[in-house]
Amino acid sequence: MSRARRITIVGGGLAGPLLACLLADDGHDVMILEQRGDPRKAGYEGGRSINLALSARGLEALDRIGLKEQVLDEAVPMKGRMMHDREGKKAFSAYSIIPGEAINSVSRGGLNCTLLDAAESRNNVKVHFGVECSIDVEAASVTWTNNDGTADTREADLIVGADGAGSAVREAMAETGSITASTDFIDSGYKELAIPPGPDGSFLLEDDALHIWPRGRYMMIALPNADGSFTCTCFWPLKGEASFEQVDSPEVIMDFFKTHFADAVALMPQLVEDYQANPVGPLGTVRCSAYHLGGTAVLIGDAAHAIVPFFGQGMNAAFQDCLRLADALRNHADLPAALVDYDRTQRPDGESIAEFSLENFIEMRDKTASALFRLRQRIRKRLNRMFPKLYVPRYNLVSFTTIPYANIRRHMAFRQVMLAGMLLGIAGVLALITLGIRGTI
Numbered sequence: 551m552s553r554a555r556r557i558t559i560v561g562g563g564l565a566g567p568l569l570a571c572l573l574a575d576d577g578h579d580v581m582i583l584e585q586r587g588d589p590r591k592a593g594y595e596g597g598r599s600i601n602l603a604l605s606a607r608g609l610e611a612l613d614r615i616g617l618k619e620q621v622l623d624e625a626v627p628m629k630g631r632m633m634h635d636r637e638g639k640k641a642f643s644a645y646s647i648i649p650g651e652a653i654n655s656v657s658r659g660g661l662n663c664t665l666l667d668a669a670e671s672r673n674n675v676k677v678h679f680g681v682e683c684s685i686d687v688e689a690a691s692v693t694w695t696n697n698d699g700t701a702d703t704r705e706a707d708l709i710v711g712a713d714g715a716g717s718a719v720r721e722a723m724a725e726t727g728s729i730t731a732s733t734d735f736i737d738s739g740y741k742e743l744a745i746p747p748g749p750d751g752s753f754l755l756e757d758d759a760l761h762i763w764p765r766g767r768y769m770m771i772a773l774p775n776a777d778g779s780f781t782c783t784c785f786w787p788l789k790g791e792a793s794f795e796q797v798d799s800p801e802v803i804m805d806f807f808k809t810h811f812a813d814a815v816a817l818m819p820q821l822v823e824d825y826q827a828n829p830v831g832p833l834g835t836v837r838c839s840a841y842h843l844g845g846t847a848v849l850i851g852d853a854a855h856a857i858v859p860f861f862g863q864g865m866n867a868a869f870q871d872c873l874r875l876a877d878a879l880r881n882h883a884d885l886p887a888a889l890v891d892y893d894r895t896q897r898p899d900g901e902s903i904a905e906f907s908l909e910n911f912i913e914m915r916d917k918t919a920s921a922l923f924r925l926r927q928r929i930r931k932r933l934n935r936m937f938p939k940l941y942v943p944r945y946n947l948v949s950f951t952t953i954p955y956a957n958i959r960r961h962m963a964f965r966q967v968m969l970a971g972m973l974l975g976i977a978g979v980l981a982l983i984t985l986g987i988r989g990t991i
């Protein structure tokens with residue numbers, strides 16, 4: 551193992567404390583600096599999607615720090631998608647042909663608190679909340695102002711940017727001129743609403759599914775929570791027809807939901823109040839020319855590759871980053887070499903899952919409602935049943951395996967070429983047979 555290092559993690563959201571646990575277990579001296587208050591005392595103030603889908607990659611990382619079973623105990627497994635049409639008719643489609651294979655709905659706030667508890671239970675991790683950081687990425691030094699106005703500085707071997715989509719560490723790295731970074735926003739945003747539990751605490755919709763109301767340019771999804779409620783997320787255009795900008799007054803909101811999401815309206819007694827009170831969040835993709843700066847700074851999670859949430863992989867990818875970074879630091883005595891190794895695997899993965907997520911945005915928004923899409927899904931499942939080793943749908947490779955996203959992308963490209971070749975071959979044989987029958991050859 552490489553020698554113990556002083557590591558400062560900026561950001562105590564989901565990836566920060568998980569990485570802290572992994573690094574502490576390898577003997578490193580870790581400090582987390584988080585700008586918000588402690589969510590275990592102040593309550594969770596994130597507001598960004600109250601629940602998240604946790605799948606194989608996230609579970610692998612949680613397993614490494616001994617939290618997998620605890621987190622799964624509090625999760626709600628979702629075995630498939632439940633599509634709701636305008637008339638309120640529902641159609642269930644299982645994610646997997648393997649019995650019991652499911653993605654898991656977990657509380658973001660609950661998971662954040664569990665991870666912070668786990669990090670703080672390690673002697674070599676310290677966490678400071680409510681701090682404002684000034685970051686020198688080249689010197690691996692952070693100065694922060696505490697709540698009481700006092701300032702502290704920590705000189706470290708390495709700074710990790712786990713500070714989310716608007717990362718200050720990424721910005722500081724870009725300011726050195728050594729890396730470039732960009733954020734591309736899509737023209738849709740999101741807003742969260744709620745379906746409360748029934749009077750006896752029961753679920754008012756099927757609790758083993760991720761519910762989708764696909765309506766062309768706008769859609770709504772709902773994930774179950776352990777308390778019997780559902781968190782609904784509307785993904786709509788920001789401007790123009792059927793947008794957050796246009797659907798604003800109580801009458802228009804009610805009318806819009808009754809027209810497009812009629813079966814959900816009856817389950818949402820606070821619909822108008824929630825809709826008007828909850829903010830619209832932006833959705834975008836962060837891309838970086840490198841995830842590290844020499845041997846002094848490195849990015850993980852959304853700071854490196856924020857993605858649109860349509861594959862349910864942002865947190866899962868962030869957790870996989872944590873594993874890969876911890877592995878790289880363990881395998882290399884030299885810090886720059888460790889970070890080059892991390893960048894070599896994780897950047898192609900970040901780029902691949904970003905592309906998959908944008909493609910899934912189109913698929914969920916425009917295609918899940920179509921009969922052709924459902925036919926293709928059925929064919930994919932049939933192929934998967936017939937050739938379970940040879941043909942696994944992309945969704946399943948992403949959600950139920952830990953195969954690097956970039957390898958899945960290459961595999962998909964290869965499979966498409968093979969399929970196109972096979973179809974051309976079949977068309978050629980049919981053409982020859984037809985010509986033969988007509989006596990042309």
Ligand SMILES: Cc1cc2nc3c(=O)[nH]c(=O)nc-3n(C[C@H](O)[C@H](O)[C@H](O)COP(=O)(O)OP(=O)(O)OC[C@H]3O[C@@H](n4cnc5c(N)ncnc54)[C@H](O)[C@@H]3O)c2cc1C
Nearest residue numbers: 561563564565585599603713714851852862863864865866
């Ligand atoms: C609507 C929506 C739905 C989603 N659904 C899913 C899903 O189903 N499955 C999934 O896997 N992913 C999902 N995601 C993505 C997931 O939320 C993110 O990928 C994940 O939170 C990334 O974790 P992170 O630790 O990198 O960043 P964050 O969780 O954003 O944590 C960053 C932390 O850094 C702190 N911070 C920021 N700036 C500073 C600073 N300057 N100094 C100190 N601290 C700072 C923040 O306060 C925060 O605590 C979804 C995202 C959205 C928006």
